[in-house]
């Protein structure tokens with residue numbers, strides 16, 4: 001019996017495998033694809049915080065600002081002294097997996113998890129590998145298998161309550177401003193979320209997320225903003241923007257997208273996934289040391305990760321739900337409220353894509369009339 005079987009070799013699963021294997025535990029990591037990091041389903045925007053966990057130099061660009069476009073034509077440009085980093089997501093994932101392998105984890109490619117069961121005497125993982133169906137057992141199984149997690153389905157029977165669908169292309173378009181991302185708000189290109197263009201030299205990652213259906217149709221509107229016939233590749237996939245109520249169970253733990261531990265306002269889940277893996281490693285290591293794999297013992301994992309991320313994800317979730325309900329007129333109303341030089345300078349000094357609620361709360365505290373105007377302009381009034 002292995003100590004731990006980790007299902008999925010994305011950033012969360014590989015980082016967790018690395019930490020546990022480096023502590024000397026017997027860790028198997030199962031990845032369905034034959035290559036780590038492929039296919040890429042990500043824009044790759046992170047802050048430098050992620051590099052305090054992960055050693056990687058797969059950096060495509062560094063940006064300091066954002067142009068935010070409102071549906072009525074308004075635009076605000078914000079900029080910061082700290083850099084936001086755009087990674088090559090495929091090589092980033094390989095770098096994290098390399099940390100796991102170097103620490104002694106048994107990373108197995110082309111190993112698709114089919115089902116998972118947990119009982120008093122162990123967790124059993126059934127997977128397909130090399131055309132054969134195999135079964136292996138572990139003291140603890142971890143669901144690091146992304147938004148459509150099999151571990152979550154089999155052991156928890158739940159899904160994150162809110163999901164965003166995405167559509168993104170790599171386009172042979174060079175943006176004039178390589179130092180800023182562009183963010184597009186409004187019903188023309190997204191319902192309840194936003195669209196983006198992220199420069200990486202001669203290639204721009206152009207995409208959108210939407211809480212409704214029809215991401216492809218919305219993209220038809222977005223692509224009109226760019227020169228035609230430049231698409232080099234298409235990607236997309238679901239982003240969970242609400243964590244599941246229970247991220248631990250008898251002999252099991254969920255991390256990263258599998259748990260819905262993602263920033264609801266931006267859909268960013270690389271940093272939060274790695275942070276959840278860091279806390280999972282601590283809880284699992286304690287469970288293995290004390291030979292207690294019960295749900296009540298592993299409940300500490302949720303306390304650990306919520307201690308670092310819970311308040312932010314909860315606040316962001318509330319803000320995201322309010323934002324998702326805003327119509328175009330309300331968004332343009334917000335533009336009028338925050339486009340003054342004073343408000344833009346506040347955004348520049350307080351804005352942080354890992355902890356965005358701080359900015360929203362500061363804006364409201366310093367300019368309480370925003371809240372009053374906001375409710376006057378709520379979609380019900382349109």
Ligand SMILES: Cc1cc2nc3c(=O)[nH]c(=O)nc-3n(C[C@H](O)[C@H](O)[C@H](O)COP(=O)(O)OP(=O)(O)OC[C@H]3O[C@@H](n4cnc5c(N)ncnc54)[C@H](O)[C@@H]3O)c2cc1C
Nearest residue numbers: 008010011012032042043044045113146256257268269270
């Ligand atoms: C279009 C798009 C853009 C995004 N942009 C950003 C961004 O700019 N910044 C950011 O921080 N986040 C972004 N995200 C979110 C980010 O990609 C995820 O939050 C992050 O990848 C979560 O990491 P993870 O390790 O939990 O899961 P994943 O990266 O999804 O890894 C899960 C792994 O499990 C494997 N797997 C799945 N099922 C099985 C199975 N049955 N058996 C074995 N293996 C399995 C998968 O192949 C995969 O390797 C974006 C997402 C999308 C869709």
